[in-house]
Amino acid sequence: MLGGSDADYYMAGIIISNVFFFLALVFLYLLVDELFDASIARMSIFYLAFAPYALFFFIGYTEALFLFLCILVFFCLQKAIKTRRLIYWLLAGIGGLFAALSRSQGVLLAVPFLVVFIQQYFSRQNFSTTTWRQKILAFIPIVLIPLGVGIYMLYLWHTKGDPLLFSKAEALGWGRKLTPPWISVANAIKAALLPDMLQIQNILNLASLAGAIIALMMGWRRLPLHYTIFAALLIIFPLLYPLGKADGLTALPRYMLIIFPIAIIFASYKGPRFEKVLLALTFPIFTVTILLFISHYWVA
Template sequence: MFVVNRFVILVLTFLGLSLFPGNQTLTPLNCFIQRRACIKSWMHYDVLSYIAIADKGYVASTARQTAFFPLYPTLLRLPGHLLGGSIGDYYIAGLLISNLCFFFALIVLQLLISDLFDESTARKSLFYVAFAPYALFYFAGYTESLFLFLCLMTFFFLSRAQKDNSVLSWWLAGLSGLLTALSRSQGLLLMLPFFVVYVQHFFFTYRFAETSWRQKILAFCPLALIPLGLGIYMFYLWKAFHDPFLFSSAQHLYWGRLPLTSPLTTFRYVIKACFIPSPLQILNILNLISVLIPLGTLLIGWRRIPLHYNLFALVLIIFATLYPLGTDNALTSVPRFMTVVFPVTIIFASIKWPRFDHAYLALTLPIFALNVFLFVNHYWVA
């Protein structure tokens, strides 16, 4: 699946660059002649910020980049340096890291779903994830692949902890959560599924009587590792910039995001913008749909997956609405954030109805191809 998906993306990249003019250009590229431009066709938007952090670190003159968490650019540093240390080398390193993380994410996802359902559902889930409308961000030098992989690793070790009752599995789940929180602030939300699984495992089964309080405490302590990931980054910001909350204030000061906002208020902004004729009208409609579909899927199909999967998906969706990007395009980037809400994809894949599969793919595959065309030509996608 991984190889097929990457081959399709490369073909779409070639076709998109060869057939359509890029943003602010008059003619398409000839990838046989303009090879460098075609190779760098994925170096846009947030990719540039991660490259800058990997190259120079966080510096006072670019405090705006503290909004990007440190794990991903840290992972780029060594391979980027080994490749030569240029901007282009860090860009290639980013593509390698993102695709490697996505490869392992697919493996872990298959293990999880095979355990929950069966092999056919697992294979279908992989296809749905790889060809989701905004799955191009699993290829680009963004954090989506890393975040997805680490979230899945947390769920994998929680599953192992439920089966083998091993303290080590609980600690590995906590460590995975720590790394997730170092890659994105949403990683902190993994505390919820960890706590739910812990309570279900020790207090709602026969194990309450069969396990000692020492075992219960040792299994609970790794929960603290998850917020520790965020704490490590905040400590660094305090030492470097004397502001442990700079990552949050940078979102407001430099990127235009509003302070903590009620989801209802955010939805009111978006719905209002959907009815105002403007260049952002279509984007607002797409952004709203990208939130409503996962919410509706959880509401209808929550019985198909375990409780901690449902709750994690729900808080990920809600979190994406808490910091709107102004009032004119409040849910900017949210379709990309929804891509990593893997429990929703599992619900889709668990539906044993061929007509649903055909309808789902008929809708998602063209959007996936269109988004690749847009992104490589430097148009905003999400």
């Protein structure tokens, strides 16, 4: 039904994105409702759905799928804490595996998994109440998360003869190479000061980065530790592989988009004044990105 032409593949991508974004919103609501309350849960999905670059959740990119899988892992970890059932550790590992298959950042989910595992089984109050068998069985699924990248590498080796082809393509085709994050930011600042066609793009990239950092710094105490650490890692990761110097942080607003803990932080600040100010800052950008996209203008 959906295959055989570019239009069919495009429609398939849009359908998949919208289905998984809907599921992401459902699981985010359930997650935040259990973690905080229903009002914060409602505002979390609202802020996420109308984030400045939320357009990318609907148009056939990997954002919606990756977001859903990340939220699913956190949902399973939360259930593992609450119920102490080993099945949720396994489901968290499986979710992380598919997240790593969809995006390389998925391997970062191993960190919140490890944090929750240590808190659950090696804290003073829990260490003596659980057996080593329980600890080992709960820990084993963490191996599934980096296995996602391993499976993709195996696929590339089998079909293309080179398991590192994705890394080489990034370096040769896009000019991406491992760079200290402060160098990436410094280059973006220098580029933003140059009056050329990329100036506005660099300013928007830096603004999205600054917004994510400020939000996390102001609200990290409102979140469990593994949420904060995961959000910080998602901020840092794209800075490690800039796209050259002229527009090194290209697509950064998309990468900041999937940091769902920031939406939870915003939702935790209750009050009509804060909501109005935040929407006044974000909703116009949301509207402009949609207008640009439907006008066939590339939005990164």
